[in-house]
Amino acid sequence: MDMTILIDVLVGVVLTGSAYFIVSLQKEVKRIDILLNRTREDYATKFQVRDDIDRVMEALHRVEDKLDRVLTEKN
Numbered sequence: 001m002d003m004t005i006l007i008d009v010l011v012g013v014v015l016t017g018s019a020y021f022i023v024s025l026q027k028e029v030k031r032i033d034i035l036l037n038r039t040r041e042d043y044a045t046k047f048q049v050r051d052d053i054d055r056v057m058e059a060l061h062r063v064e065d066k067l068d069r070v071l072t073e074k075n
Helices: 002-042 046-074
Strands: none
Touching: none
């Protein structure tokens, strides 16, 4: 009788520990899934970055042209 109670308690502890582990693992997977979705929403595509760099380069070329004009007018 004493051995069956001990085995029942041991099985209950193992099942409870396993259930807790599975629930915590499921919560972590859900958290990572949410973070992954947020990353996808905030992600800039290669084409968006290329367009932004092109606009910056055009602005730098305009500034360079203005500087060249100012320097040639002073000479």
